[in-house]
Amino acid sequence: MKAAILTIGTELLMGMTLNTNSEYLSRKLNELGISVMYHSTVGDNEDRIIEDINRLYEKVDLIVTSGGLGPTKDDITKEVIANALGLDLVLNEEVKLGLIERFKKYGRNITENNFRQAYFPKDSIILDNDFGTAPGCIVKKGKKMALLLPGPPREVNPMFENYASKELQKMNKNIITSKFIKVFGMGESKVEDKIMDIVENQSNPTIATYVKSGEVLIRVTSSSENEEENYKLINPIVDEITSRIGEYIFNYEDMSLPETTINLLLEKKFTISTAESCTGGLIAKLITDFSGVSDIYKCSLITYANEAKVKELNVSEQSLDEFGAVSEEVCLEMLDGLYEKTKSDICITVTGIAGPNGGSEEKPVGLVYIGIKYFDNTFIFKKNFRGGRERIRMNTALFAFNEIRKIVTT
Amino acid sequence: MKAAILTIGTELLMGMTLNTNSEYLSRKLNELGISVMYHSTVGDNEDRIIEDINRLYEKVDLIVTSGGLGPTKDDITKEVIANALGLDLVLNEEVKLGLIERFKKYGRNITENNFRQAYFPKDSIILDNDFGTAPGCIVKKGKKMALLLPGPPREVNPMFENYASKELQKMNKNIITSKFIKVFGMGESKVEDKIMDIVENQSNPTIATYVKSGEVLIRVTSSSENEEENYKLINPIVDEITSRIGEYIFNYEDMSLPETTINLLLEKKFTISTAESCTGGLIAKLITDFSGVSDIYKCSLITYANEAKVKELNVSEQSLDEFGAVSEEVCLEMLDGLYEKTKSDICITVTGIAGPNGGSEEKPVGLVYIGIKYFDNTFIFKKNFRGGRERIRMNTALFAFNEIRKIVTT
Numbered sequence: 001m002k003a004a005i006l007t008i009g010t011e012l013l014m015g016m017t018l019n020t021n022s023e024y025l026s027r028k029l030n031e032l033g034i035s036v037m038y039h040s041t042v043g044d045n046e047d048r049i050i051e052d053i054n055r056l057y058e059k060v061d062l063i064v065t066s067g068g069l070g071p072t073k074d075d076i077t078k079e080v081i082a083n084a085l086g087l088d089l090v091l092n093e094e095v096k097l098g099l100i101e102r103f104k105k106y107g108r109n110i111t112e113n114n115f116r117q118a119y120f121p122k123d124s125i126i127l128d129n130d131f132g133t134a135p136g137c138i139v140k141k142g143k144k145m146a147l148l149l150p151g152p153p154r155e156v157n158p159m160f161e162n163y164a165s166k167e168l169q170k171m172n173k174n175i176i177t178s179k180f181i182k183v184f185g186m187g188e189s190k191v192e193d194k195i196m197d198i199v200e201n202q203s204n205p206t207i208a209t210y211v212k213s214g215e216v217l218i219r220v221t222s223s224s225e226n227e228e229e230n231y232k233l234i235n236p237i238v239d240e241i242t243s244r245i246g247e248y249i250f251n252y253e254d255m256s257l258p259e260t261t262i263n264l265l266l267e268k269k270f271t272i273s274t275a276e277s278c279t280g281g282l283i284a285k286l287i288t289d290f291s292g293v294s295d296i297y298k299c300s301l302i303t304y305a306n307e308a309k310v311k312e313l314n315v316s317e318q319s320l321d322e323f324g325a326v327s328e329e330v331c332l333e334m335l336d337g338l339y340e341k342t343k344s345d346i347c348i349t350v351t352g353i354a355g356p357n358g359g360s361e362e363k364p365v366g367l368v369y370i371g372i373k374y375f376d377n378t379f380i381f382k383k384n385f386r387g388g389r390e391r392i393r394m395n396t397a398l399f400a401f402n403e404i405r406k407i408v409t410t
Numbered sequence: 411m412k413a414a415i416l417t418i419g420t421e422l423l424m425g426m427t428l429n430t431n432s433e434y435l436s437r438k439l440n441e442l443g444i445s446v447m448y449h450s451t452v453g454d455n456e457d458r459i460i461e462d463i464n465r466l467y468e469k470v471d472l473i474v475t476s477g478g479l480g481p482t483k484d485d486i487t488k489e490v491i492a493n494a495l496g497l498d499l500v501l502n503e504e505v506k507l508g509l510i511e512r513f514k515k516y517g518r519n520i521t522e523n524n525f526r527q528a529y530f531p532k533d534s535i536i537l538d539n540d541f542g543t544a545p546g547c548i549v550k551k552g553k554k555m556a557l558l559l560p561g562p563p564r565e566v567n568p569m570f571e572n573y574a575s576k577e578l579q580k581m582n583k584n585i586i587t588s589k590f591i592k593v594f595g596m597g598e599s600k601v602e603d604k605i606m607d608i609v610e611n612q613s614n615p616t617i618a619t620y621v622k623s624g625e626v627l628i629r630v631t632s633s634s635e636n637e638e639e640n641y642k643l644i645n646p647i648v649d650e651i652t653s654r655i656g657e658y659i660f661n662y663e664d665m666s667l668p669e670t671t672i673n674l675l676l677e678k679k680f681t682i683s684t685a686e687s688c689t690g691g692l693i694a695k696l697i698t699d700f701s702g703v704s705d706i707y708k709c710s711l712i713t714y715a716n717e718a719k720v721k722e723l724n725v726s727e728q729s730l731d732e733f734g735a736v737s738e739e740v741c742l743e744m745l746d747g748l749y750e751k752t753k754s755d756i757c758i759t760v761t762g763i764a765g766p767n768g769g770s771e772e773k774p775v776g777l778v779y780i781g782i783k784y785f786d787n788t789f790i791f792k793k794n795f796r797g798g799r800e801r802i803r804m805n806t807a808l809f810a811f812n813e814i815r816k817i818v819t820t
Binding site: 007012013014015016017018019020022023024025026027028029030036037038039040041042043048055208209210211274276278279280281282283284285287288289291292293294295297298299300301302303304305307308311312354355356357358389390 | 417422423424425426427428429430432433434435436437438439440446447448449450451452453458465618619620621684686688689690691692693694695697698699701702703704705707708709710711712713714715717718721722764765766767768799800
């Protein structure tokens with residue numbers, strides 16, 4: 001099936017809002033085996049919405065809209081879609097009662113306008129909105145189909161995940177199954193080079209690569225009449241990819257590297273402490289992004305200034321003078337100091353130059369020392385990261401998470 | 411002038427890449443007084459690109475494209491635009507020589523394909539690419555215009571900012587001037603309510619509101635024959651908005667709240683230390699996002715576990731038992747301990763429940779205590795933030811930055 005995504009809202013055309021819905025929906029539709037051919041965005045203007053819907057229906061079977069389901073006069077997506085498919089708008093009593101209840105619960109007065117949200121193109125499948133008042137719907141007429149979703153991502157994502165995707169799956173004779181491979185330490189284009197021949201020789205399963213904050217995601221998706229058959233098609237591909245780049249693979253689920261590592265530590269009940277200089281709290285922030293780490297996360301220091309390195313970690317003034325704050329020696333002394341202080345199973349220390357200032361010929365921006373102490377084993381890594389301040393800091397943090405993951409699992 | 415933004419790339423339709431170019435370019439074009447009417451995305455497919463360009467030229471004068479300027483056969487944007495405008499593609503010798511030099515410098519072999527990047531529609535204005543090999547261009551034929559930009563945002567943004575915007579300004583008889591108002595602590599819809607009448611009664615200057623991670627940006631933009639005239643139009647509007655919501659305004663530049671506060675502290679040379687529990691390093695991370703803070707940022711602790719609160723900050727076990735870690739008492743003891751340890755001009759402590767676990771009826775998820783010591787003055791704030799873990803943590807951090815800003819400036 002071919003699809004187009006039509007996002008509606010003047011705020012998108014003004015650049016006031018980043019259009020994350022088109023990305024999210026494209027990814028999800030592709031996972032269901034639906035090819036997205038067009039993205040289009042128009043303002044809250046009836047003529048332009050109508051024109052665009054008619055144009056897109058000449059090219060695709062499914063139009064997925066986002067926005068324009070609210071109670072105001074501007075919200076005309078349902079009218080326009082009903083019109084384009086030659087269907088009437090019909091009141092859904094159940095949705096109307098739900099709205100009345102919802103308003104009563106929050107002590108707000110319901111106005112006639114609000115009931116616009118209870119009208120849908122005839123024979124629509126209603127999609128509940130668990131995070132807002134405007135339900136979505138799926139409607140079909142002949143070969144043409146529309147999936148109407150609200151605008152805010154916090155409403156769109158759960159509505160698609162929990163309701164819309166199941167309805168779309170039902171309409172598909174085939175079952176879609178995906179496996180994920182998460183890669184760190186190898187760039188996307190290198191990954192593509194390594195598996196290009198597999199990608200090009202495959203139509204089922206299909207293989208796609210995505211990149212997000214330093215991690216590469218490979219998705220292997222198969223479509224057939226049953227799940228077992230899908231896995232028969234997917235597994236050899238996943239095995240082949242693993243045999244080629246296995247050492248860079250950190251997970252076979254769509255889970256981030258920090259979460260993968262933290263889960264591992266939680267599972268093994270290893271206590272952890274960190275002392276960061278150039279990353280300035282980023283590693284701590286990434287660790288505490290996950291609820292429930294307080295049992296293992298014993299201590300975190302950000303020893304940004306030299307004074308703090310001396311006072312908190314017992315780094316010697318002499319080493320700071322002789323080797324500089326960004327040096328193997330200081331990184332090691334930080335590590336010893338952190339261990340003495342916390343006696344954690346795993347200690348991590350970072351010192352480096354994130355830039356844009358502070359670099360020299362001998363110690364350029366991007367030079368980072370990462371120290372890891374794992375029980376009796378001590379590791380010091382010297383890295384030269386490239387890019388701007390943010391990228392250097394993020395790469396340092398991810399490198400640390402990956403090394404810990406490797407150390408703990410081997 | 412009316413414009414459309416056409417982003418080209420199959421990776422966008424697969425949901426592999428978030429389309430930040432459309433947002434960025436829309437904002438920038440609007441700042442120049444150019445109305446963006448359509449966003450459209452198509453894959454790297456010649457027929458569909460041609461069809462879309464022809465469609466859009468029936469509706470707008472300016473098409474801004476992103477992507478398809480590279481050296482491969484898929485990169486056909488220039489050919490297609492030249493065709494649509496009835497122009498030939500012409501070799502630009504200067505660009506060709508630049509490419510040869512660039513390849514020599516990096517020790518790479520140049521192939522015939524690479525010279526595709528030196529061809530442009532006749533009479534194009536070439537736009538240098540300081541961060542990649544593919545230059546952009548602006549081309550005009552009669553009333554129709556095209557601005558061709560590369561795909562990667564790190565190339566698009568500086569090319570637009572440094573070159574394209576100046577060329578577009580030149581073509582505009584009027585000068586465009588913008589002033590910014592940054593607001594924290596009042597939601598976007600509340601801000602809109604407060605200034606709705608001004609927005610609706612104005613066509614020059616225009617007023618637009620944008621929201622990004624808890625901060626609201628109001629942009630007031632005027633267009634006239636000279637800058638002085640613009641300020642005459644803008645200033646009374648800015649004054650009127652200030653008189654209505656002045657207490658929520660933290661800057662009249664497009665600068666984030668953390669940066670505003672940090673700049674203030676750097677300027678006043680106030681030293682600062684932080685001890686975070688629930689924000690787990692987020693405040694430290696936001697402080698160290700800016701290079702050059704190591705002179706004032708004395709010490710940062712992340713006392714996530716109770717043990718660390720006792721050991722690092724001298725919080726009494728008794729208070730932890732009696733009042734719990736998330737309490738005014740413990741927040742205050744953390745503040746005292748941090749001050750004793752660091753003697754910083756400003757100390758900040760945070761303890762709270764970021765969720766999703768750990769809440770109770772008495773102490774729900776979102777309950778946060780924020781302590782600030784500013785020389786001899788001590789402040790403890792009790793807040794109940796709403797939303798998920800990430801939002802609670804970010805709102806806590808921003809609240810702290812805003813309070814410090816207010817304390818330091820009053």
